[in-house]
Amino acid sequence: MIKAILTDIEGTTSSLSFVKDVLFPYARERLPGFVRAHGDDPEVVRLLDETSALGGFAPECERAIAQLLAWIAEDRKAPPLKALQGMIWAEGYRSGAFFGHVYEDAARKLKEWHAAGLALYVFSSGSVQAQQLLFAHTGYGDLTPLFSGYFDTRTGPKQAPDAYRAIARQIGLEPGAILFLSDIVAELDAARAAGFATRWLVRGPARPGPAIHPAVPDFDAIAEIA
Numbered sequence: 001m002i003k004a005i006l007t008d009i010e011g012t013t014s015s016l017s018f019v020k021d022v023l024f025p026y027a028r029e030r031l032p033g034f035v036r037a038h039g040d041d042p043e044v045v046r047l048l049d050e051t052s053a054l055g056g057f058a059p060e061c062e063r064a065i066a067q068l069l070a071w072i073a074e075d076r077k078a079p080p081l082k083a084l085q086g087m088i089w090a091e092g093y094r095s096g097a098f099f100g101h102v103y104e105d106a107a108r109k110l111k112e113w114h115a116a117g118l119a120l121y122v123f124s125s126g127s128v129q130a131q132q133l134l135f136a137h138t139g140y141g142d143l144t145p146l147f148s149g150y151f152d153t154r155t156g157p158k159q160a161p162d163a164y165r166a167i168a169r170q171i172g173l174e175p176g177a178i179l180f181l182s183d184i185v186a187e188l189d190a191a192r193a194a195g196f197a198t199r200w201l202v203r204g205p206a207r208p209g210p211a212i213h214p215a216v217p218d219f220d221a222i223a224e225i226a
């Protein structure tokens with residue numbers, strides 16, 4: 001019996017286009033200026049040091065900026081990049097430059113599932129701060145009260161079964177009691193290998209895929225949960 005739902009964001013609760021065409025360019029344009037302006041912020045210094053360590057070079061601000069921009073270009077889900085993007089998006093949400101996009105069916109079903117007693121969690125490559133910002137600033141209001149917790153790649157890569165095992169331990173449920181929702185089959189494979197139930201979100205035209213992950217066009221089609 002499903003007791004908790006763990007959901008991906010990009011392509012699942014929210015559109016690919018919002019992340020790729022709104023959030024990513026906003027952070028890319030502001031990242032060099034943000035890092036230079038916050039060079040004495042201990043958290044930014046820590047993230048730049050982590051960038052240098054991951055990149056294999058001695059700590060140096062301009063070198064770290066170049067590394068971060070290279071990771072953006074290849075959409076590398078490096079934790080210090082994702083953390084800095086979240087810090088930059090905070091200003092975008094605060095100033096009203098954009099809202100957090102959430103599909104209508106996702107917002108409605110998340111509210112229904114929460115009201116029915118299911119525990120809701122998020123697992124995204126975006127930092128926990130970025131996840132909370134997105135759900136706090138949606139067109140359907142602040143959805144953060146619906147969620148019991150957030151996980152990012154500091155728990156582990158989304159395509160690694162161990163990340164889902166760690167999440168199940170932290171949630172305190174057997175993996176089989178957790179349903180994972182994602183648009184990416186490799187993520188669903190990892191969750192399934194850890195024992196999670198899965199649904200494959202295929203928003204837009206239907207695509208052939210593995211029967212082990214039932215395909216659904218939206219959250220309304222996940223009817224048997226609640």
Ligand SMILES: CSCCC(=O)C(=O)COP(=O)(O)O
Pocket residue numbers: 008009010011019023077082123124125126127130131134158
């Ligand atoms: C928290 S919104 C930004 C999502 C993000 O940064 C990203 O890389 C996409 O991650 P997801 O795991 O949600 O596909």
Ligand SMILES: [Mg+2]
Pocket residue numbers: 008009010011012182183184
């Ligand atoms: Mg996704």
